[in-house]
Amino acid sequence: xxxxxxxxxxxxxxxxxxxxxxxxxxxxxxxxxxxxxxxxxxxxxxxxxxxxxxxxxxxxxxxxxxxxxxxxxxxxxxxxxxxxxxxxxxxxxxxxxxxxxxxxxxxxxxxxxxxxxxxxxxxxxxxxxxxxxxxxxxxxxxxxxxxxxxxxxxxxxxxxxxxxxxxxxxxxxxxxxxxxxxxxxxxxxxxxxxxxxxxxxxxxxxxxxxxxxxxxxxxxxxxxxxxxxxxxxxxxxxxxxxxxxxxxxxxxx
Numbered sequence: 001x002x003x004x005x006x007x008x009x010x011x012x013x014x015x016x017x018x019x020x021x022x023x024x025x026x027x028x029x030x031x032x033x034x035x036x037x038x039x040x041x042x043x044x045x046x047x048x049x050x051x052x053x054x055x056x057x058x059x060x061x062x063x064x065x066x067x068x069x070x071x072x073x074x075x076x077x078x079x080x081x082x083x084x085x086x087x088x089x090x091x092x093x094x095x096x097x098x099x100x101x102x103x104x105x106x107x108x109x110x111x112x113x114x115x116x117x118x119x120x121x122x123x124x125x126x127x128x129x130x131x132x133x134x135x136x137x138x139x140x141x142x143x144x145x146x147x148x149x150x151x152x153x154x155x156x157x158x159x160x161x162x163x164x165x166x167x168x169x170x171x172x173x174x175x176x177x178x179x180x181x182x183x184x185x186x187x188x189x190x191x192x193x194x195x196x197x198x199x200x201x202x203x204x205x206x207x208x209x210x211x212x213x214x215x216x217x218x219x220x221x222x223x224x225x226x227x228x229x230x231x232x233x234x235x236x237x238x239x240x241x242x243x244x245x246x247x248x249x250x251x252x253x
Contacts, residue, residue, distance in 0.1 A: 002233075003182065004185075005179075005180070005185060005225075005226040005229060005230055005233070006226075006230050006232070006233035007226075007230075007233055008223050008226035008227045008230060008233060008234045008235075009223070011222055011223060011226050012219050012220070012222065012223040013219075015189075015192075015215075015218065015219040015222045015223075016215050016216060016219040018189075018193065019192060019193065019196045019214070019215030019218055019219065020196075020211070020212055020215040022192075022193045022194075022196035022197045022200065022215070023196045023197070023199055023200035023203070023211040023212075023214070023215060024200060024211070025197055025200060026196065026197040026198060026199060026200025026201035026202075026203075027200040027201065027203065027211070028200075029197070029200075029201050030200070030201045030202070030203075044198070044201070044202055045202065047198065048195075048198045048199070048202060051191065051194060051195045051198055052195055054191055055188075055191045055192055055195050055218075058184075058187065058188050058191055059188065059218075059221050059225070062180055062184060062185075062188055062225050063221075063224070063225050063228075065180050065184070065229075066180060066225050066228040066229040067228060069175070069178050069179065069180070069228075069229060070228050070229070070236070070238065072175045072178065073172075073175045073176060073231060073238040074238050076168065076171050076172040076175045077117070077172065077238055077240060077241075077242055077243065078242045079168055079171070080113060080165075080168040080169065080172055080242075080243065081240075081242035081243045081245070081246045082242075083161070083164045083165050083168050084106060084109070084110055084113070084165055084168075084243075084246060085246050085249075085250075086161055086164075087106065087158070087161040087162055087164070087165050088103055088106050088250060090157060090158045090161045091103050091106065091158065093154045093155070093157070093158055094142075094143070094146050094155070094158060095146065098142055098143075098145075098146050101142055102139060102142050102143065105135055105138055105139045105142070106139065106165075106250075107247075107250055107251075108135055109132065109135040109136070109139065109165075110243060110246060110247050110250070111247065112128055112131050112132045112135060113132070113169070113240070113243055114240045114243050114244055114247060115128045116128055116132070116172075116240075117237075117238065117239060117240035117243070118239075118240065120232050132169065136165075136166050136169070139162055139165070139166075140162060140166065143155070143158050143159045143162045144159065146158070147159045176231045179229055179230075180225070180229050188222075192218050195214075196214060196215060196218075199211065199214055
């Protein structure tokens with residue numbers, strides 16, 4: 001299920017429009033209920049400072065969450081390439097016919113794993129998922145049959161390696177689903193809107209053009225967080241460098 005953070009550029013423009021409008025609302029409220037005498041508004045500045053401080057903390061926390069999830073996706077991509085490479089070598093321990101079939105399926109499986117990272121169309125992703133599941137079933141059937149026909153420590157090792165290959169795909173998928181929760185985005189948006197209303201309420205009317213600065217800065221911050229947090233929607237994405245490198249190495253054999 002897609003959400004607004006999957007489209008970082010759209011999030012930037014929508015955030016800027018909403019936050020800029022919030023400052024205008026705050027400025028309008030000041031005209032109706034603003035302080036009338038000089039020196040008033042001391043308590044207001046305390047509230048404004050507290051709101052902006054809380055907003056900064058929430059943005060920093062959300063950015064940290066996005067970075068952690070991005071690093072997790074990168075780590076699982078490297079792990080997946082490593083376990084596929086290891087299992088490809090272990091497949092040589094099987095009988096020649098089984099070894100050849102397993103290695104051929106692993107090459108096809110590797111190509112599907114590369115597509116998992118590079119394809120963005122939902123329909124194509126579903127097809128990649130189906131083909132990946134079929135290849136997983138075929139590879140497991142081969143090593144399972146070999147291990148049960150003539151059990152041995154060597155074949156157990158091959159089976160364990162194939163299990164790691166299958167598990168790594170599941171861990172990768174879980175990491176791609178692990179996103180900043182929608183309630184966290186909602187909380188950040190609410191605090192940002194309230195802060196901009198307060199900014200507009202207490203701003204110097206002679207410098208009203210500066211009201212656009214904070215909405216722009218906050219929108220850039222939201223854009224960066226969404227870029228890092230969205231696995232497929234932004235420019236900052238985890239590429240299958242290790243998987244592609246492995247594919248090239250196996251093709252050269």
